[in-house]
Amino acid sequence: MSAALDHPSVAEGGTGVVETPGRRALKRFLRHGKGMFALVLLLAIILVVGIGPIFYDVDPTRIDLVNTMAPSSAEHPLGTDENGRDVLARLLEGGRVSLMVGLAAMAVSVALGVLFGATAGYFGGWVDRILIQVIDGIMAIPLFFLWLIFLTSIPPTPLSIVLVVGCTSWMPTARVVRSEVLKARELEFVEAARSLGATRMRILFRHCLPQATSSIIVSATLAAAFAIISESALSFLGIGIQPPRPSWGNMLTGAQEYLFAAPALALYPGFAILLLVLSFNLLGDALRDVLNPRG
Amino acid sequence: MAGYLVRRLAQSVILFWIVTVLTFVIIRQAPGGPAILANPDLSKEQMETLTETLGLADPLYVQYGRWLGGLLRGDFGTSFNEGVPVLSLIAERLPNTLMLSSVALVIAVALGMGLGILSAVKRNSWFDGLASTLGVLNLSVPAFWLGIVLILLFAVELRWLPVGGMPRSRDWSLIELARHLILPSVVAGGFLMANVMRYTRSAMLEVSDQLYVTAARAMGIRERRVLLVYALKNAMLPVITVIGLGLPQLFAGAAITETVFAWPGIGSLGITAARTGDFPLIMGITLVVSLIVIVANLLTDLSYMLLDPRVKFS
Numbered sequence: 001m002s003a004a005l006d007h008p009s010v011a012e013g014g015t016g017v018v019e020t021p022g023r024r025a026l027k028r029f030l031r032h033g034k035g036m037f038a039l040v041l042l043l044a045i046i047l048v049v050g051i052g053p054i055f056y057d058v059d060p061t062r063i064d065l066v067n068t069m070a071p072s073s074a075e076h077p078l079g080t081d082e083n084g085r086d087v088l089a090r091l092l093e094g095g096r097v098s099l100m101v102g103l104a105a106m107a108v109s110v111a112l113g114v115l116f117g118a119t120a121g122y123f124g125g126w127v128d129r130i131l132i133q134v135i136d137g138i139m140a141i142p143l144f145f146l147w148l149i150f151l152t153s154i155p156p157t158p159l160s161i162v163l164v165v166g167c168t169s170w171m172p173t174a175r176v177v178r179s180e181v182l183k184a185r186e187l188e189f190v191e192a193a194r195s196l197g198a199t200r201m202r203i204l205f206r207h208c209l210p211q212a213t214s215s216i217i218v219s220a221t222l223a224a225a226f227a228i229i230s231e232s233a234l235s236f237l238g239i240g241i242q243p244p245r246p247s248w249g250n251m252l253t254g255a256q257e258y259l260f261a262a263p264a265l266a267l268y269p270g271f272a273i274l275l276l277v278l279s280f281n282l283l284g285d286a287l288r289d290v291l292n293p294r295g
Numbered sequence: 296m297a298g299y300l301v302r303r304l305a306q307s308v309i310l311f312w313i314v315t316v317l318t319f320v321i322i323r324q325a326p327g328g329p330a331i332l333a334n335p336d337l338s339k340e341q342m343e344t345l346t347e348t349l350g351l352a353d354p355l356y357v358q359y360g361r362w363l364g365g366l367l368r369g370d371f372g373t374s375f376n377e378g379v380p381v382l383s384l385i386a387e388r389l390p391n392t393l394m395l396s397s398v399a400l401v402i403a404v405a406l407g408m409g410l411g412i413l414s415a416v417k418r419n420s421w422f423d424g425l426a427s428t429l430g431v432l433n434l435s436v437p438a439f440w441l442g443i444v445l446i447l448l449f450a451v452e453l454r455w456l457p458v459g460g461m462p463r464s465r466d467w468s469l470i471e472l473a474r475h476l477i478l479p480s481v482v483a484g485g486f487l488m489a490n491v492m493r494y495t496r497s498a499m500l501e502v503s504d505q506l507y508v509t510a511a512r513a514m515g516i517r518e519r520r521v522l523l524v525y526a527l528k529n530a531m532l533p534v535i536t537v538i539g540l541g542l543p544q545l546f547a548g549a550a551i552t553e554t555v556f557a558w559p560g561i562g563s564l565g566i567t568a569a570r571t572g573d574f575p576l577i578m579g580i581t582l583v584v585s586l587i588v589i590v591a592n593l594l595t596d597l598s599y600m601l602l603d604p605r606v607k608f609s
Contacts, residue, residue, distance in 0.1 A: 140543070146314075277434075
C-alpha cells in the first residue's frame with residue numbers, strides 16, 4: 001500500500017504537523033476575504049448585543065412621554081422612539097431577542113433536517129420516497145400563510161415563533177443531508193463497518209453522518225439567516241415578538257408612521273437586521289467554498 | 296407521458312387537500328376555540344348558543360366535512376371583521392395581488408437572468424463581483440425594511456414616487472399605475488431576483504463547459520449566439536426550478552410588501568385578518584393562495600416537459 005507515503009505529513013518531509021482536512025479548510029477560510037469579514041462582523045454583533053447592556057445600563061422599556069422622538073444627545077446617544085424609550089438600549093435588547101430566537105429556530109430546523117434527511121438517505125426505499133414527497137410537498141405550499149394561521153391561534157411568544165419557524169424550515173437541510181448520507185452509504189469503509197457487524201445506528205451516526213458535517217454547517221448558517229429574517233418580518237407585522245419586549249422587527253412596526261418626523265427610527269433596526277443576516281449569508285457562502293473544494 | 300400527467304395532477308390534488316386539513320385543524324384546535332378567541336366579551340350563554348349554531352360540539356371530522364362541503368360549494372364563510380362573505384372580499388382584492396406579483400415576477404426573472412448571464416460571461420470581473428454583492432444584499436435585506444427605505448428615499452426625500460396605495464380612479468392612467476407599482480414590485484420580487492441570478496450564473500458556467508458548447512464555438516458560430524441560444528436553452532432548466540420553488544416566497548413577499556405600501560391585495564388583508572383574529576378570512580386567503588401556488592407549480596413542471604424531452608420518459 002502506497003497510501004501511507006501519499007499522506008501529506010509524510011510527503012512534506014514530516015514537519016510534524018498533520019495536514020488534516022479540517023486544518024486545510026481552516027487555512028482556506030483564513031484566506032477567504034468575504035468569509036473572514038462575515039465572521040468578524042458576526043462576532044462583533046454578538047459581542048455588542050451580548051455584553052453591551054453591561055456597559056450601557058438603561059431600561060429599554062422605560063417610557064418617557066415628555067421626551068418622545070428626541071434626537072441623539074448625551075443622555076440618549078441614538079435618541080428616543082415614539083414613546084420616549086431609549087433607542088440604543090432597545091437596539092441592544094432587541095438584538096439579543098432577535099439573535100436568540102433566530103439561533104434557537106435554526107437549532108430546531110437543523111435538528112429536524114438532520115433527522116429526516118438521515119432517515120431518508122440511510123433507509124432508502126419506500127421511507128425515502130415518502131419523505132421526499134413530504135419535503136417537496138411542504139416546499140410547494142405558501143408556508144407564510146400557515147404561519148399567519150398558527151400565530152392567530154396560539155399566543156405569539158418567543159417560543160412559539162421558534163417552533164413555528166424551526167418546524168417549517170428544515171426541508172433544505174434534510175435534502176442536503178439525505179443526498180450526503182445516500183452517497184456515504186455506498187462508501188467502502190461503511191461497507192467494511194457493515195460487514196464487521198456494526199449496528200445500523202452506529203453506521204449511521206459514526207460513519208455516515210460525519211460525511212455530511214460540512215453540508216450541515218453550511219445549511220445551519222443559511223437556516224440562521226432565514227430564521228432571523230422571518231422573525232423580524234413576523235414581529236414587524238405585529239404577530240411575532242410582542243411589545244413591550246423589543247425585537248429588531250417590532251421596533252420598525254411604528255416607524256413607518258413617523259417616517260416624516262423621525263426617519264432615523266426606521267433606519268437603525270433594519271440596518272442591524274441587514275448586517276446580522278448578511279453576516280450569516282456570507283459566512284454560509286464562504287464555508288461552502290472552503291469545505292467543498294470541488295465547488 | 297399521460298401517466299406522468301395523471302400522477303402530477305393527483306399529487307397536486309392531495310397536496311391541496313392536506314392544506315385544507317392543516318388549515319382547519321390548526322384553527323379548530325386553538326386553545327379556547329375560534330368562537331371564544333374571536334370575541335372575548337361574549338357571555339357564557341351566548342357562547343353556548345354560538346357553539347350550538349356553529350356546530351362546534353360535533354366531532355372534528357364532522358365539522359371538517361361540513362366546512363369542506365361549504366368550500367366546494369363556494370361558501371368560505373363570513374368575515375368576522377367585515378361581516379361580508381370571505382369569497383367576495385377575496386375576489387375584490389385578488390386582482391391587485393396578482394397584478395403586483397406578476398409584475399414582480401417579470402422584473403425578478405428578467406433582471407435576475409440578465410444579470411446572471413452577464414456575470415457568467417464576465418466571470419470574475421468587477422461586474423461579476425458587483426452583481427454577486429447585490430445578490431447577497433438582496434437575500435439579506437428584510438423586504439419590509441427595504442420597502443420603508445425606498446419610500447423614505449423616493450417618496451419622502453426625492454418626492455418622485457407616491458408613498459403607496461393604488462392610483463385613485465379619477466387620476467388613473469397606465470403611467471400613474473406604473474409609478475405606484477414600481478417600488479412594491481421591486482421589493483416583492485427582490486428575493487426571487489437574487490436567487491434567479493445566482494442560479495442562472497452557475498447554470499451558465501456549468502453548461503459552457505459542455506462539449507456541445509465547445510463544438511458550437513469550434514463551428515465558428517458567433518459567441519453571442521452560442522451563449523444565448525445553445526448555452527441558455529440548457530441553462531434554463533435549473534432556473535425554472537428555482538422560479539417554481541420561489542413562488543411561495545413571492546406571495547409571502549407580496550403580502551409583506553402590500554402591508555408596507557398599503558397596496559390593497561389579499562396579502563395585506565390576510566395579515567390584518569391574522570392580527571385581528573378573523574379566522575374565516577385568514578383561512579380563505581390561505582386556501583386561495585395555496586391553490587394558486589400549487590397550480591402554478593404544476594404548470595412549471597409541465598413546462599419542463601416542453602423544454603426537456605427527457606422528463607417524458609422518466
